Amino acid sequence: MAARYCRSSDEVLSVLNNAKVQEKDLTSITQVLSFPEPSELDENLVLLELDNALLDLMNQGESLVFRGDKNESAVMCTKNRTFDVKVAEISNALALVPEILWGGDTKSNSSHEERTLSNKCVAKIFYEYLEVRPCGPRLQKLRSLLDKGQYSGPEYESEVQDSGVKLYTLHDLLHCIQASEEELLTALKENFVCCINGHWRFLEFNYHFRVLSLILGLVDENSWPLNGVVRGEVLETLSDVVPTVILDHLLDWYCTENSDGLTCTLRDDRICRYLGEVLLRPAGKFNLRDFLSAWQQSVPEGMVTDMKYLEGVAIKDISCQPQVVRFFPEWELPEDIAERFRILFHTREKWTIDDIRPYVERLTTNKMNVNALLTKYARASTLNGVKLYSARHGK
Amino acid sequence: MILVKLPEEGKETQWGIVELQGDIVSQSGNDLHGQFIGDLHYTKQGTPIFIIGHHILTGKEVSLEKPFAVLERKRGILPQCCEEDNPEKSEFRTEYQIRAIIKKKLIFKVRPKPIISNVLNSV
Numbered sequence: 001m002a003a004r005y006c007r008s009s010d011e012v013l014s015v016l017n018n019a020k021v022q023e024k025d026l027t028s029i030t031q032v033l034s035f036p037e038p039s040e041l042d043e044n045l046v047l048l049e050l051d052n053a054l055l056d057l058m059n060q061g062e063s064l065v066f067r068g069d070k071n072e073s074a075v076m077c078t079k080n081r082t083f084d085v086k087v088a089e090i091s092n093a094l095a096l097v098p099e100i101l102w103g104g105d106t107k108s109n110s111s112h113e114e115r116t117l118s119n120k121c122v123a124k125i126f127y128e129y130l131e132v133r134p135c136g137p138r139l140q141k142l143r144s145l146l147d148k149g150q151y152s153g154p155e156y157e158s159e160v161q162d163s164g165v166k167l168y169t170l171h172d173l174l175h176c177i178q179a180s181e182e183e184l185l186t187a188l189k190e191n192f193v194c195c196i197n198g199h200w201r202f203l204e205f206n207y208h209f210r211v212l213s214l215i216l217g218l219v220d221e222n223s224w225p226l227n228g229v230v231r232g233e234v235l236e237t238l239s240d241v242v243p244t245v246i247l248d249h250l251l252d253w254y255c256t257e258n259s260d261g262l263t264c265t266l267r268d269d270r271i272c273r274y275l276g277e278v279l280l281r282p283a284g285k286f287n288l289r290d291f292l293s294a295w296q297q298s299v300p301e302g303m304v305t306d307m308k309y310l311e312g313v314a315i316k317d318i319s320c321q322p323q324v325v326r327f328f329p330e331w332e333l334p335e336d337i338a339e340r341f342r343i344l345f346h347t348r349e350k351w352t353i354d355d356i357r358p359y360v361e362r363l364t365t366n367k368m369n370v371n372a373l374l375t376k377y378a379r380a381s382t383l384n385g386v387k388l389y390s391a392r393h394g395k
Numbered sequence: 396m397i398l399v400k401l402p403e404e405g406k407e408t409q410w411g412i413v414e415l416q417g418d419i420v421s422q423s424g425n426d427l428h429g430q431f432i433g434d435l436h437y438t439k440q441g442t443p444i445f446i447i448g449h450h451i452l453t454g455k456e457v458s459l460e461k462p463f464a465v466l467e468r469k470r471g472i473l474p475q476c477c478e479e480d481n482p483e484k485s486e487f488r489t490e491y492q493i494r495a496i497i498k499k500k501l502i503f504k505v506r507p508k509p510i511i512s513n514v515l516n517s518v
Contacts, residue, residue, distance in 0.1 A: 031435040044468040066397035100411030103441035
């Protein structure tokens, strides 16, 4: 290999002379830029555009994590946020120069200084860089990952173990799910995924119902008021039949703690919602009037059912006679926005904003709220003063 | 999952970007490895002047609105302690180390001026 070309001061001065640049107008350091030798070339370098907020986080010692399989578009996560990562192509060339001197670095105080040459090697020339835009967590895989390893009670655990079904720790999930740790934990909690012996699992539907019934039965037996459930006694009485960890999860989910620290209050919204699902799930469709009365009878005395509790679980169909209520769970709809809207408008032609909101809310981002989503994917019309949304390219 | 970490303290050096319009190609079509590109000067007012071949470029030193992180991909380096409980996972482990944060660049976006030299005078 030929020896590296070494530039001399004379050559630099002669070029300046030819270019009719007065040397006295320049600071005394000239940086001589060259391409790297193949051995020095750093192909492993990537440029990532940050913003100052992200930079601040990193300076505070936070790490960034890229997440995604080969067939997914990558996301970048901080501890609590997720960003979409895109390659930005540019027509200019960005030459990356380590240890570059800026204008201010080349200034010297003395006026008569010899010209010095400083060799700088370009590390790599870029025609693209990575840019990040905030996006929501991508949780679509969560349900399918966790669906197989449902918890049906201690007596079935050996079966689960023998079946070889994979159970996921938080660490495992963070490897597969494109979300930040905080967003993932929030999603797990919101979906009532329970952490059992370090693994995050759904409770099997019937088991869940059995444990809830035991708790509600105990409330009834002791004639506790809805806002006076004695937590310690529930744990003690039921610990023989239900593992404490499960009781704790259910009590946390279905109750709010009272200020006395001993008792708690049953949550109408969650209990009504679940018991409504218990009725609707096997039936699929239900005569609205029959359903409302069966539902009201199924909840603890003193609780009042309300269709608003079934947002995202079921929809009313008032177009047929008699009116019916349909089991229509939000979590079974696809994550792809266009596909989800297709199914929504296939299921029902026209929706009011309040009816459709629970089915699209989860797809919103900071930049795209429910209204923006509807503007983009649906067509609005007004019927008898009520605004209705239908398919963009519908009949 | 790929982790990005800041460099250990003090290791971060001052890197910069020189942005040129178009591309740099060798006139003779030679391999560019190790080749000299040009001389970078600053006027006393701080204006960068870059001379490439027979072109003189006048540019500007600007702060980047959004800084760049220079990431370096590192494969297969993993602390020993993790490998014991999870051998198959560690194989796929890739980490990016941040080599530098770039907050400024020199941008040369005006048309290069050709240098017309009087060969006789310069000898």
